[in-house]
Amino acid sequence: MLPGLETLEAKVREALAMEDPTAMLLADHAWLRRLLEELRPLAGLAERFDDVREAVLELKPRLELHIRREEEAFFPAIEPFMREAGQGSTFDMYGEHDAIRIRLDQLLAALQGRVGVKDAYAAMARSILVHFENEEELIFADAPSHLDEGARREVIRRFEALAKEA
Numbered sequence: 001m002l003p004g005l006e007t008l009e010a011k012v013r014e015a016l017a018m019e020d021p022t023a024m025l026l027a028d029h030a031w032l033r034r035l036l037e038e039l040r041p042l043a044g045l046a047e048r049f050d051d052v053r054e055a056v057l058e059l060k061p062r063l064e065l066h067i068r069r070e071e072e073a074f075f076p077a078i079e080p081f082m083r084e085a086g087q088g089s090t091f092d093m094y095g096e097h098d099a100i101r102i103r104l105d106q107l108l109a110a111l112q113g114r115v116g117v118k119d120a121y122a123a124m125a126r127s128i129l130v131h132f133e134n135e136e137e138l139i140f141a142d143a144p145s146h147l148d149e150g151a152r153r154e155v156i157r158r159f160e161a162l163a164k165e166a
Contacts, residue, residue, distance in 0.1 A: 002058050003038060004031050021074055021155040022143045028066045029132045035059070036125045043121035046114065052121070053111040060104060065166045067097045070135075073158035078139060081146035090139060096131040103127045 008031040015023035039055055042048040075090040082089060103124035110120035147155065 002035060002055060002062075004034055007031070016156065019149070019152045019156055020144065021069075021077075021147070021152060021159060022140050024156075024159060025066070025070065025074065026136070026140060028062075029136065032059075032063070032066075032128065033132070036128065040121065040125065044118045046117075049111050049114055049117055052117070053108065056104065056108060056111065060108075061166060063100070063104070065163060067100070068162050068166075069159050071097065072162060073155045074143075075139075077147060077151050077155050078143050081142075082139070085142070085146075093131070093135060093139070096127070096134065100124070100127050100131060 008027055011027035011030075012024055015021070015027060035055075039052055042052050071094060075093065079090050103120075107117070107120040107124045110116045
């Protein structure tokens with residue numbers, strides 16, 4: 001089991017109780033930042049590659065659920081407000097998600113071949129962390145003020161439906 005999941009699940013329950021989808025996504029970000037930092041030194045040790053691979057394989061479906069929650073529920077709800085406020089669009093985030101998926105697959109290939117793991121890990125982690133900064137600065141900062149109670153409930157409902165599909 002990946003470290004920190006109990007804490008993450010507690011924060012997600014809090015966000016659900018508050019009907020705050022932004023807080024749910026931010027909880028994922030905080031957990032993943034800590035996990036990436038914990039795995040970073042292991043990616044440089046050949047004797048720990050199997051541990052890193054196991055963690056990445058466990059992480060992959062969780063990350064995919066997070067991405068789907070954003071793309072299929074959160075972004076569609078917030079997009080009209082971003083455009084209306086002249087804040088741009090969520091459009092670029094989709095490309096960043098694709099880059100994260102590619103980097104994750106490249107890391108798994110490097111782990112399988114046991115070559116270039118440290119660099120592949122660094123590239124994957126960097127793509128995730130840069131993406132988080134972009135989302136948090138460009139989208140999440142103002143999102144709570146733009147989603148009314150009904151919109152928040154609908155986004156949470158979609159989050160839960162996506163989790164059941166996963």
